[in-house]
Amino acid sequence: MEQTLIIFKPDAVKRGIVGELLTRFEKVGLKIVGTKMLVADPQMLADHYPDSLVPIVGNKTKADWDSYGIEYSETAEQIGQMIVDSTRDFMRSGPVVAVVLQGGHAVEVVRKMVGSTGPKDSAPGTIRGDYAHLSLGQASLKKKGAANLIHASGTADEAEKEIAMWFKKSELFDYETVHEQFTRA
Numbered sequence: 388m389e390q391t392l393i394i395f396k397p398d399a400v401k402r403g404i405v406g407e408l409l410t411r412f413e414k415v416g417l418k419i420v421g422t423k424m425l426v427a428d429p430q431m432l433a434d435h436y437p438d439s440l441v442p443i444v445g446n447k448t449k450a451d452w453d454s455y456g457i458e459y460s461e462t463a464e465q466i467g468q469m470i471v472d473s474t475r476d477f478m479r480s481g482p483v484v485a486v487v488l489q490g491g492h493a494v495e496v497v498r499k500m501v502g503s504t505g506p507k508d509s510a511p512g513t514i515r516g517d518y519a520h521l522s523l524g525q526a527s528l529k530k531k532g533a534a535n536l537i538h539a540s541g542t543a544d545e546a547e548k549e550i551a552m553w554f555k556k557s558e559l560f561d562y563e564t565v566h567e568q569f570t571r572a
């Protein structure tokens with residue numbers, strides 16, 4: 388059994404689709420073991436989206452901008468810093484709903500259901516592909532954090548760290564679902 392963290396970002400909350408999206412995870416038998424609504428504080432978001440993301444997102448976005456053939460003078464580091472800052476700001480632009488889901492291969496299954504980072508690149512059937520068509524390159528040209536609806540932990544390690552960041556142990560619950568009666572060996 389594995390646990391993973393999802394966060395419905397302010398765009399999902401403001402669009403009023405949190406219930407609709409959460410239902411998708413319940414339907415595949417993932418168990419909700421914790422949930423809360425909050426406006427995250429800056430320190431939490433600096434931990435959640437750490438400075439180590441700067442070169443990674445900077446280089447990805449630079450590649451997007453190069454493919455558009457546009458001119459810009461910023462370095463990958465400057466672009467990355469702008470994206471990380473605007474993503475942290477976006478995550479504080481309204482309340483978010485954080486949920487811990489539990490199930491077999493939860494991290495992998497949830498990432499598949501969420502889609503790629505950019506909604507434009509996400510397959511139909513995924514949350515980001517079904518509910519948005521935004522491109523990361525275009526969002527970053529407007530110096531905006533991408534409104535891609537939902538965060539999901541990328542690896543089991545990331546999930547463990549993120550769950551500890553967002554939830555106290557006493558806020559997570561253990562109970563048996565009907566699904567477990569059918570999936571247990």
Ligand code: CDP
Nearest residue numbers: 444448470474503504523527532533535541
């Ligand atoms: O969320 P995911 O794990 O798919 O992507 P990430 O590479 O860990 O990036 C974290 C978040 O930064 C994304 O979900 C976007 O909200 C934001 N981001 C962005 O706005 N523009 C980019 N070029 C890359 C990331």
Ligand code: MG
Nearest residue numbers: 539540541545
């Ligand atoms: Mg990530």
